[in-house]
Amino acid sequence: MPLPLTTLISGLSGVFIVMTLLMMMVRLSSKLAIALEKKQEKQES
Amino acid sequence: MELFQNMWAAMAFDNLYWGHFVMWAIALTFVYLAIKKGFEPLLLLPIAFGILLVNLPSDIMEPNQGLLWRFYHYGEEWAVIPPLIFLGIGAMTDFGPVIANPRTLLLGAGAQGGVYVTFFGALALGFSIDQAAVIGIIGGADGPTTIFLASKLAPEMMGICAVAAYSYMALVPVIQPPIMKLLTTEAQRKIRMKSLRKVSKLEKIFFPIITVIVITLVVPDAAALMGMFCFGNLLRESGVVERLSLTAQNELMNIVTIFLGISVGATMPAEVFLSPKVIGVFVLGSVAFAASTACGIGLAHLMNLFSKEKINPLIGAAGVSAVPMAARVVHKVGSEADKKNYLLMHAMGPNVAGVIGTAVAAGMFLSVLK
Amino acid sequence: MATIESPMAGKVFQILVKVGDAIAEDDEVIILEALKMENPIFAPEDGIVKEIVVKEGQQVADGDVLIVLE
Numbered sequence: 083m084p085l086p087l088t089t090l091i092s093g094l095s096g097v098f099i100v101m102t103l104l105m106m107m108v109r110l111s112s113k114l115a116i117a118l119e120k121k122q123e124k125q126e127s
Numbered sequence: 128m129e130l131f132q133n134m135w136a137a138m139a140f141d142n143l144y145w146g147h148f149v150m151w152a153i154a155l156t157f158v159y160l161a162i163k164k165g166f167e168p169l170l171l172l173p174i175a176f177g178i179l180l181v182n183l184p185s186d187i188m189e190p191n192q193g194l195l196w197r198f199y200h201y202g203e204e205w206a207v208i209p210p211l212i213f214l215g216i217g218a219m220t221d222f223g224p225v226i227a228n229p230r231t232l233l234l235g236a237g238a239q240g241g242v243y244v245t246f247f248g249a250l251a252l253g254f255s256i257d258q259a260a261v262i263g264i265i266g267g268a269d270g271p272t273t274i275f276l277a278s279k280l281a282p283e284m285m286g287i288c289a290v291a292a293y294s295y296m297a298l299v300p301v302i303q304p305p306i307m308k309l310l311t312t313e314a315q316r317k318i319r320m321k322s323l324r325k326v327s328k329l330e331k332i333f334f335p336i337i338t339v340i341v342i343t344l345v346v347p348d349a350a351a352l353m354g355m356f357c358f359g360n361l362l363r364e365s366g367v368v369e370r371l372s373l374t375a376q377n378e379l380m381n382i383v384t385i386f387l388g389i390s391v392g393a394t395m396p397a398e399v400f401l402s403p404k405v406i407g408v409f410v411l412g413s414v415a416f417a418a419s420t421a422c423g424i425g426l427a428h429l430m431n432l433f434s435k436e437k438i439n440p441l442i443g444a445a446g447v448s449a450v451p452m453a454a455r456v457v458h459k460v461g462s463e464a465d466k467k468n469y470l471l472m473h474a475m476g477p478n479v480a481g482v483i484g485t486a487v488a489a490g491m492f493l494s495v496l497k
Numbered sequence: 498m499a500t501i502e503s504p505m506a507g508k509v510f511q512i513l514v515k516v517g518d519a520i521a522e523d524d525e526v527i528i529l530e531a532l533k534m535e536n537p538i539f540a541p542e543d544g545i546v547k548e549i550v551v552k553e554g555q556q557v558a559d560g561d562v563l564i565v566l567e
Contacts, residue, residue, distance in 0.1 A: 085256055085495075085496075086246070086247065086250055086256060086259075088495060089246070089256070089260070089491075089492065089495045089496065090243050090246070090247070092491060092494070092495055093242075093243060093488060093491040093492060093495070094239075096345070096346060096487065096488075096490075096491040096494075097239050097487050097488050097491060098233075098236050099345060100236075100341065100342055100345045100346060100487050101232045101235060101236035101480070101483075101484065101487070102233065102236075103341050103345065104229075104232055104337075104338060104341050104342070105229040105230065105232045105233065107337045107341050108225070108226060108229045108232070108334060108338075109229050111330065111333040111334065112226060112229075112326075112330045112333070114333070115327060115329035115332075115333050116327060116329075116330070118329060119327055119329050223506075322504065322559050322560055323559055325558070325559070325560075451532045451533075451534075454532065455532065455534050458534070458536070466523065466537075466539055467523070467539045467541065469505055469536065469538075471505055471531055471532065471534070471536065472504075472505040472506065472531070472559065475532075
């Protein structure tokens with residue numbers, strides 16, 4: 083495959099894979115953070 | 128008589144040629160634009176002065192001895208300054224809108240489409256593949272990333288691409304609105320978005336940590352930029368090192384901006400700058416901006432096809448990472464259609480995601496072309 | 498009783514109405530500064546200003562009540 087095409091395909095797919103993965107991980111970490119904070123609130127009260 | 132001859136020889140007038148005068152005019156135009164029109168003065172003014180200095184005959188850019196050469200060599204060639212600027216940007220950025228609506232990360236990726244459109248445009252115009260990558264990344268609208276990639280792939284393009292990126296950033300309010308209106312209908316521009324949920328402190332602390340892990344694992348070449356970016360953001364959100372956070376976003380940022388600006392300007396001596404290729408870079412730069420805007424909006428339309436909760440397609444245009452100009456433009460165009468539609472914060476999501484997207488795109492270029 | 502809520506986080510830059518003012522839909526009631534941009538906030542419906550909850554210079558979050566109408 084010619085180099086420009088390799089650059090295009092790996093580049094575009096790379097950007098979208100990273101961002102999709104990041105989106106999923108951010109959702110998960112948000113859930114974890116909210117759960118942790120709830121737990122802490124309960125302990126305090 | 129001989130005395131005067133020797134004095135004349137010691138002066139620099141002999142070495143001048145017409146190109147220098149053209150460069151002085153360009154430098155003075157930038158000075159004028161920065162001071163009188165307020166075009167990105169923080170960067171344009173140092174760049175303009177650097178251009179002026181390097182086009183006065185002296186050894187200021189002479190390798191291993193010139194002052195500006197040293198700034199350039201240790202700051203940019205070693206790729207030290209762009210990541211330090213990212214540290215400051217990280218410390219300034221509130222990721223709340225992204226955390227509240229993680230879908231906007233995809234819009235930050237979508238706008239990078241313009242980078243690749245321009246990449247092929249530049250190849251077609253006869254630039255080498257390394258140069259084409261640097262010209263393409265202008266479409267991400269991110270100065271430090273452009274300089275970072277140029278230092279690694281095509282140092283000879285650094286000055287001109289940085290100037291193109293910063294000039295077009297100042298022109299975001301001119302370039303974007305016509306494209307945005309062309310690609311959306313009045314009804315779509317009126318779409319109101321549900322107000323963003325509150326994001327807790329712990330979520331904000333988790334975000335930079337998760338981000339740096341994910342991005343570095345997938346794109347190791349983006350580690351320098353994203354590592355500093357996430358570190359800066361953690362300084363901000365941790366809430367315990369306010370001194371470090373403020374230093375990163377103010378003093379340190381200002382210091383490196385001075386070194387960056389003046390030495391980027393110094394990479395533009397007349398012999399390099401006055402070539403037909405420069406016009407090509409400027410034309411391609413505006414294509415890059417326009418294409419990125421269009422790609423961002425296109426992806427927003429696409430996402431609306433698949434999801435129940437509609438987003439206003441205008442916010443896709445904020446996927447170019449000119450923060451916060453692009454978000455302001457979205458807000459303005461949106462409020463022209465419906466003045467009670469407040470899109471500013473919704474547009475900040477794709478806008479800061481665009482910064483990440485551009486850095487990742489640069490990392491992908493590096494991994495293939497380096 | 499209706500309220501005008503802040504559509505975004507920002508700082509109250511200027512309050513353009515007084516308690517007792519009759520306002521119509523789309524009138525500018527408050528200017529909110531966010532990201533160094535002054536954003537006018539418009540009244541969502543007709544009404545009379547009953548209470549102004551915020552002060553000029555105050556930081557507000559997305560969804561905070563700015564003005565109570567009656």
